[in-house]
Every structure is written in C-alpha cells, then in structure tokens.
Amino acid sequence: MPVIEIKNLVKQYGKIEALRGVTLDIQKGEIFGLLGQNGAGKTTMVKILLGITKPSFGEASLMGEPVGTASVRKRVGYLPEDHRFPDYHTGYSLLDFYGSVLGMPGKDKKQRIEEMLELVGLKGRMHYKIRTYSKGMKQRLGVAQAIFHDPDVIFLDEPTDGVDPRGRREIRELLLQLKDEGKTIFLNSHLLGEVELMTDRVAILDRGELIRLGTTEELTQQRGLYVIGLAEGEEFPRAEVSKLGCEVTHNDGLYEVALKEGQNIDTILDLLRERGLRLRHLTEKHTTLEDLFMQTVEAAEPGVDRPVRRRRPTR
Amino acid sequence: MKFLAILKDSLRETLDVKLFYVLGALSVLLILFVASITYKPEPMEPRIKSFAVMVPLAIGITQDLQAKDETRGLIVQPDVKNFEQLDKDKGPWEAPFRFTLLLTLLATRDEDRGHPFGKKGGGEGPEHVETDKDRELIAEGKKRLTPDYVQRMVKQGIPFVKDVEVKPAEGEHDQAAFTVTTNGTTFKSRKEWFHTPALFFGALEVPMPVPMPLGIIIQFIGDWIVGTFGTAIIMFLSVIMTASFLPSMLNKGTVDLLLVKPIHRTSLFLYKFTGGLLFMFLNTALIMGGIWLALGLQTGIWTNSFLLCIFIYTFQFAVFYSVSALAAVFTRSPIVAILASVALWVLLFAVGWTHWWFIEKGREQKPPSETQHWAYVGYDAVHTVLPHYKDVDWLTTRLIVEELVSKIQADPADREKTNKQLDKDYGAYHWRTSLLVSGLFIVVVVGLACWRFTVRDY
Numbered sequence: 001m002p003v004i005e006i007k008n009l010v011k012q013y014g015k016i017e018a019l020r021g022v023t024l025d026i027q028k029g030e031i032f033g034l035l036g037q038n039g040a041g042k043t044t045m046v047k048i049l050l051g052i053t054k055p056s057f058g059e060a061s062l063m064g065e066p067v068g069t070a071s072v073r074k075r076v077g078y079l080p081e082d083h084r085f086p087d088y089h090t091g092y093s094l095l096d097f098y099g100s101v102l103g104m105p106g107k108d109k110k111q112r113i114e115e116m117l118e119l120v121g122l123k124g125r126m127h128y129k130i131r132t133y134s135k136g137m138k139q140r141l142g143v144a145q146a147i148f149h150d151p152d153v154i155f156l157d158e159p160t161d162g163v164d165p166r167g168r169r170e171i172r173e174l175l176l177q178l179k180d181e182g183k184t185i186f187l188n189s190h191l192l193g194e195v196e197l198m199t200d201r202v203a204i205l206d207r208g209e210l211i212r213l214g215t216t217e218e219l220t221q222q223r224g225l226y227v228i229g230l231a232e233g234e235e236f237p238r239a240e241v242s243k244l245g246c247e248v249t250h251n252d253g254l255y256e257v258a259l260k261e262g263q264n265i266d267t268i269l270d271l272l273r274e275r276g277l278r279l280r281h282l283t284e285k286h287t288t289l290e291d292l293f294m295q296t297v298e299a300a301e302p303g304v305d306r307p308v309r310r311r312r313p314t315r
Numbered sequence: 316m317k318f319l320a321i322l323k324d325s326l327r328e329t330l331d332v333k334l335f336y337v338l339g340a341l342s343v344l345l346i347l348f349v350a351s352i353t354y355k356p357e358p359m360e361p362r363i364k365s366f367a368v369m370v371p372l373a374i375g376i377t378q379d380l381q382a383k384d385e386t387r388g389l390i391v392q393p394d395v396k397n398f399e400q401l402d403k404d405k406g407p408w409e410a411p412f413r414f415t416l417l418l419t420l421l422a423t424r425d426e427d428r429g430h431p432f433g434k435k436g437g438g439e440g441p442e443h444v445e446t447d448k449d450r451e452l453i454a455e456g457k458k459r460l461t462p463d464y465v466q467r468m469v470k471q472g473i474p475f476v477k478d479v480e481v482k483p484a485e486g487e488h489d490q491a492a493f494t495v496t497t498n499g500t501t502f503k504s505r506k507e508w509f510h511t512p513a514l515f516f517g518a519l520e521v522p523m524p525v526p527m528p529l530g531i532i533i534q535f536i537g538d539w540i541v542g543t544f545g546t547a548i549i550m551f552l553s554v555i556m557t558a559s560f561l562p563s564m565l566n567k568g569t570v571d572l573l574l575v576k577p578i579h580r581t582s583l584f585l586y587k588f589t590g591g592l593l594f595m596f597l598n599t600a601l602i603m604g605g606i607w608l609a610l611g612l613q614t615g616i617w618t619n620s621f622l623l624c625i626f627i628y629t630f631q632f633a634v635f636y637s638v639s640a641l642a643a644v645f646t647r648s649p650i651v652a653i654l655a656s657v658a659l660w661v662l663l664f665a666v667g668w669t670h671w672w673f674i675e676k677g678r679e680q681k682p683p684s685e686t687q688h689w690a691y692v693g694y695d696a697v698h699t700v701l702p703h704y705k706d707v708d709w710l711t712t713r714l715i716v717e718e719l720v721s722k723i724q725a726d727p728a729d730r731e732k733t734n735k736q737l738d739k740d741y742g743a744y745h746w747r748t749s750l751l752v753s754g755l756f757i758v759v760v761v762g763l764a765c766w767r768f769t770v771r772d773y
Binding site for chain 2: 047050051052053054070071073074076078080081082083084085086088089093097098100101102103145
C-alpha cells in the first residue's frame with residue numbers, strides 16, 4: 001500500500017488553479033523528489049498532504065488515513081521552506097516545546113533532543129537563542145525538528161538551503177540513513193544535483209500539472225543516444241551508419257550515435273562486427289536532472305519570480 | 316500537557332519582550348509607591364478644639380437671660396487649654412485624655428449687634444466697656460454653667476468622646492473653667508480615625524484640606540491610584556505586549572510548524588489566547604496582591620476586594636484581547652491588533668461615561684422630552700449590546716467602597732447613608748448584566764477569530 005496517495009488533487013485560489021488534477025503514489029521507504037518552478041504548486045501540494053491547506057477537489061491520504069488527522073500528523077515530520085522559528089527559543093527549548101505538543105514523554109524527549117542536536121552539529125549551541133544562529137544552523141535545526149520525534153514520513157522543503165557544502169553532505173547522508181531505516185522522504189528542492197543524488201523517484205510539476213514522473217534513472221536516460229568507442233587505430237564507419245538513418249557526431253575520440261525512431265543499437269553493433277571492428281566503449285547517454293528539468297519546463301511560461309533561462313539542449 | 320507547553324511558550328515569549336520588564340518595573344514601582352505611603356494619625360487636641368467651638372453651650376442660657384432682659388444677651392466663647400493625652404502608648408482614638416474647657420462669657424447689648432465681641436473679640440466694633448449690668452449677667456451665666464450642664468453640652472458638641480467627666484476649675488472672673496476627662500473615644504479602630512498621608516515614608520506630606528478617616532484615604536488609593544490610573548496603564552501596556560503573541564504565531568513559516576503538530580486548531584488558538592490572558596492575570600495578581608499586602612500591613616485594613624479585582628481586570632482585558640485576536644487572525648499584524656483594541660477601549664470608555672452622565676443622570680434630573688426619550692432608548696441599545704467595560708469599572712468601585720464602608724464605618728446609619736449614595740450613583744448597573752453581555756461579546760469575538768483560524772489555508 002502506498003504511504004502517500006494522491007488522487008486527482010485540485011486546489012483553486014479564486015480563479016487561480018494551483019493544482020490541476022494531480023495523481024501520485026509514493027511507496028514506503030522511498031525518497032521522492034518534487035521539482036517545479038516557483039509557483040508550480042509544489043508547496044501547495046505538500047501543505048495539502050500535511051493538512052495545512054484544504055484541497056478544492058480530489059483525495060489525499062497518508063499511511064492509509066485521510067490527511068490532516070491528528071494520528072497522521074503525529075507520524076509526520078515537516079521542514080517548511082521559509083521557516084521562521086520563534087527566536088525567543090533556544091535550539092533546545094524549541095525541540096522541547098515541539099516535543100510537548102507532539103505528546104512525547106519527558107524523559108524520552110530530553111534524551112532525543114540531545115541526540116538530535118548532536119546529530120545535526122548543534123549540541124554546543126543548543127542553549128543559545130535561535131536569533132544568534134546562522135542561516136545554516138537554523139536549517140540544521142529545522143532538519144532536527146522534522147525528524148526528532150521519529151516520524152514515518154518526512155516532508156522537507158529545501159532542506160539544504162543556506163547550508164555549506166559539508167553540511168549539505170551531512171544532511172544528504174542523514175536522509176539516506178533515514179531511508180535505510182524505512183522512512184519515506186518527500187523532498188522539494190531547487191538543488192537538482194542534490195535531488196539526483198538522493199531521490200529514487202522524481203516528479204516534475206508545471207503550473208499545477210504533473211508532467212513527468214519516474215525513477216531518476218528513467219528520466220535522465222536519453223533514449224536512442226549512445227556513445228561508442230573503437231580500438232585504437234580503427235576507423236568508425238560513419239558513412240555507413242549514417243546510411244542506416246542515424247546521426248553521428250565525433251567527440252574526443254568517441255562517436256555519439258543517435259538512432260532513428262524504432263531502431264535498435266544492435267543494428268549498429270552488427271555492422272561493426274561485420275566490419276571486424278573491435279568495440280571498446282559503449283554507453284547509453286544520460287542527461288542530468290537539471291538538464292531534464294530545463295528541457296521539460298522550457299516550453300512552459302516563466303514562474304512567478306524566476307524566468308526560465310533558455311539553454312542549449314544536450315545531445 | 317499540550318496546554319501547559321503552549322502556556323510555557325507564551326511565558327517564554329513574554330519574558331523575551333523588553334516591555335515586559337518595563338511593565339514589571341512599573342508594577343513594582345506602583346507597589347513600592349503604595350507601600351511608601353505612611354499615615355500619620357491626627358493628634359486629638361486640634362480635633363477637640365475644632366469641635367469645642369461648636370459646643371452649643373450658650374443656647375439655653377442666652378434664651379433664659381433674654382427672657383429677663385430683651386436688650387441683653389450672653390455669648391459663651393469656648394477654648395481648650397492644657398490638653399493632655401493620659402496614655403501616651405495608645406493612639407489618639409483610643410487613649411483617655413484631659414483638658415481644660417475655658418468658657419469666656421461676654422455680655423452683649425443692642426448697640427453691639429453685628430459686633431457681639433466688640434474689641435474684645437478682635438473685631439472692629441466699638442470699644443466694649445463692661446458695665447455692672449454686664450458683670451451681673453456674666454455672674455448669672457457662670458452660675459448656670461454647672462458641671463452637669465457642661466457635661467451634657469460636651470457630649471452633644473463632641474459626640475465621639477466617651478465617658479465624659481467634668482469638674483470645675485479655676486478661671487478669670489468672666490470665665491467658667493472646667494476640667495474635662497474622657498475615657499477615650501467612640502472610634503473603634505484606627506481606620507475610623509483621621510489621618511494625614513505622607514509619601515515616600517513620610518518625606519512628603521500630602522496637603523489635605525480636611526483630615527480624612529484612614530478608610531476613606533484607602534478607598535481613594537484603591538479606587539483612583541490603583542483602580543483607575545494603575546489599571547489603565549497596565550491594561551494599555553498589556554494590550555500592546557500581548558498584541559504580538561498571535562500574529563507572531565501566525566507568521567508564515569511559524570504557523571506551518573505548529574499546524575502539522577497533532578493538535579486541533581481550535582485548541583491551539585484557545586491555548587494561545589489563554590496564554591495572553593494568563594499574562595494579564597499574573598501581572599494583575601502581582602500588582603493587586605502587592606498593593607493589598609502593602610496597604611494591609613501599613614494600615615491594618617485588608618481590602619479583600621482588591622484581590623477580587625485580579626479576576627475582574629483580567630475579564631476586562633479579555634474583552635480587548637478578544638478583539639486583538641480577531642484582528643490578528645484576519646491581518647497577522649500586531650499594529651492592527653493594537654489599534655483595534657485601543658479603538659474599542661476608547662469607544663467603550665466614551666459610551667460608558669456618556670451613558671452614565673447624560674442618560675442615567677439626565678433621567679434623574681428631569682423627565683426626558685419625547686425626542687430625548689427616543690435618543691435615550693437608542694443610546695441604551697448601543698450601551699446594552701456593547702461590552703459593559705465602564706459599568707464593570709463602576710461596579711468594582713462600588714465593591715471596594717462597600718467593603719471599606721463595612722470595615723470603617725461603625726455606625727449602621729452612616730453605612731446606610733453611604734450605601735444609598737452608592738445606589739444613587741451606580742444603582743442602574745448590575746454585575747450579572749455587565750458580566751453576561753461582556754462575556755457574550757468575548758465568546759462571539761473569540762468564536763469568530765477561532766473559526767477564521769480553523770478554516771483558513773496557511
């Protein structure tokens with residue numbers, strides 16, 4: 001049974017449709033990345049799943065229960081994008097407060113708070129007021145508060161925003177560790193490189209519509225584009241391959257072959273064998289998630305506060 | 316558990332606001348100020364002297380003598396000498412005392428009318444030359460001023476003296492002198508006795524046109540310094556301080572973190588609202604408790620209604636805080652929340668005062684005309700539906716006065732007189748109506764704010 005289940009979810013703010021019939025399932029133990037431009041509806045979707053915002057139409061459930069119930073919220077952790085912790089708290093007192101609201105027993109809470117703050121590298125500053133923390137420290141505190149009550153599903157909106165490279169790596173490792181423990185992680189991030197490194201599946205949301213969904217591997221794969229290398233001194237039969245309807249480009253001793261629609265790489269490999277050529281390199285070409293994202297949303301209108309930059313398509 | 320956590324959070328937020336310390340300092344200063352007021356008992360001698368002037372000694376004698384000679388009369392001028400408090404350890408209101416009552420007799424004639432004391436009395440009339448007839452009249456008067464007679468007159472003229480004993484004493488030829496000994500006064504305690512207050516532990520005496528009983532001074536302090544100015548300042552500062560509680564919780568990025576916790580939005584809102592009230596309650600408890608203690612220790616008058624005021628003032632604050640909360644939920648702005656509360660305060664103050672002054676007092680003075688009648692009905696309606704903030708204020712004043720009256724006025728007739736005056740002033744206002752209407756207002760406004768918070772998308 002999926003941990004997160006969304007069926008035909010619609011959210012309207014007056015005449016604006018923030019979500020337009022999104023349907024999605026996320027399985028237990030998955031790290032799921034949701035991508036989209038600003039204003040694409042990512043945060044709205046997360047807020048609906050957390051019960052902070054109500055959907056206009058459609059259904060959403062978490063762990064088999066309708067979203068927003070107290071029992072569901074108890075098993076959910078959340079780090080919002082522009083979080084503002086009350087700055088009259090210290091790191092310790094904030095977790096203590098949230099722990100009490102979550103109904104954690106006193107002894108467990110105290111122990112857990114210290115463990116968590118140590119895990120995110122804030123133990124030495126845990127009794128300092130939050131207003132004295134740097135942005136990165138606040139972010140690490142945010143991650144700590146999202147996971148310290150041991151939730152089953154964790155929603156993280158830009159978890160590494162403002163965090164230095166070392167901190168980002170630590171957070172990444174922490175999330176992978178949580179995944180290994182069976183937690184489901186729902187990730188919103190603009191740092192596509194990070195998403196690519198962590199996520200099992202990715203969805204791209206554009207103006208409220210889900211336009212791509214799949215494993216990171218599937219989405220970044222460039223179907224029909226192969227890189228071929230031959231033994232030293234051997235000439236690639238470029239003209240013959242082109243006659244088969246493929247596009248061939250030479251790049252740094254390797255040849256990129258773009259197959260025509262419906263064609264299989266075996267046709268090219270058979271040709272090379274017939275000519276007695278020795279194959280030394282063969283890979284199916286992948287794109288980066290960032291490139292995929294840019295290609296996907298290229299045709300879309302600019303987001304609310306970030307224009308789409310046109311980039312040269314990767315071949 | 317969750318409730319306590321949110322209260323603790325509100326307390327933490329409060330302690331983080333610098334204004335809280337200002338308010339705390341102001342509260343402590345107010346308590347210290349009240350504690351520094353000392354109350355010096357008025358000595359008995361000037362009291363006796365001022366009352367002795369009014370002893371109606373001459374009335375009966377003059378009437379008798381005038382029956383004999385209509386052209387002549389006799390004036391008796393009392394004076395008090397050799398006053399002595401017999402027990403120095405006791406207060407003036409309880410100690411026995413002795414004094415010489417010196418009655419100077421002065422014969423008057425028709426030509427002296429308008430200047431009965433002539434030059435002898437320090438006036439500017441013609442020189443008073445005592446004739447034989449005058450001397451006869453004076454001797455006759457002295458004969459009639461017997462100790463028994465004087466004792467009766469003293470009891471009438473100085474009604475608070477107890478067990479008066481009058482003995483003849485030596486005086487001039489035109490004087491009747493008596494030694495008056497009393498066994499204290501009818502004042503039952505210090506609080507009934509006249510006192511002069513002084514600020515800062517006696518350093519600055521407060522000039523008073525007439526010395527007042529201690530209970531009346533306490534009533535003034537309780538009603539005006541504490542009840543009116545003190546609470547107005549505290550209420551105002553509390554409104555400012557608590558106005559940011561809900562907006563800061565509703566900040567984008569803060570509210571999300573609370574809304575994902577397993578706590579119902581209604582509970583969250585009500586707990587946070589209660590946190591604001593708790594702030595006011597604690598602050599009022601500190602001030603009213605402190606003042607109750609300070610006044611009680613200083614004067615021995617334990618005005619318990621001051622303690623009841625803690626709840627009353629918190630209730631009044633809830634009226635303003637509910638509007639502040641409603642404004643906060645709709646706008647998330649502390650400034651708007653403050654402005655809304657202050658606007659309501661001004662409105663309720665104005666409606667309360669004008670209703671009391673123009674309507675209640677107006678009706679008392681003369682029956683309203685037809686136009687006035689409908690204007691009054693309209694104003695009554697406005698007054699009725701709005702929270703009865705000012706009415707509660709007056710009812711609180713009445714509560715304090717009634718308690719003090721019961722503690723300081725020994726005479727039931729005096730108490731009844733005061734209570735009648737209180738009835739006249741505030742009889743149109745009742746606790747039940749005032750609390751019910753104001754309470755309903757709070758419920759409706761908080762309910763509306765709560766509903767908005769519950770249904771809103773954040």
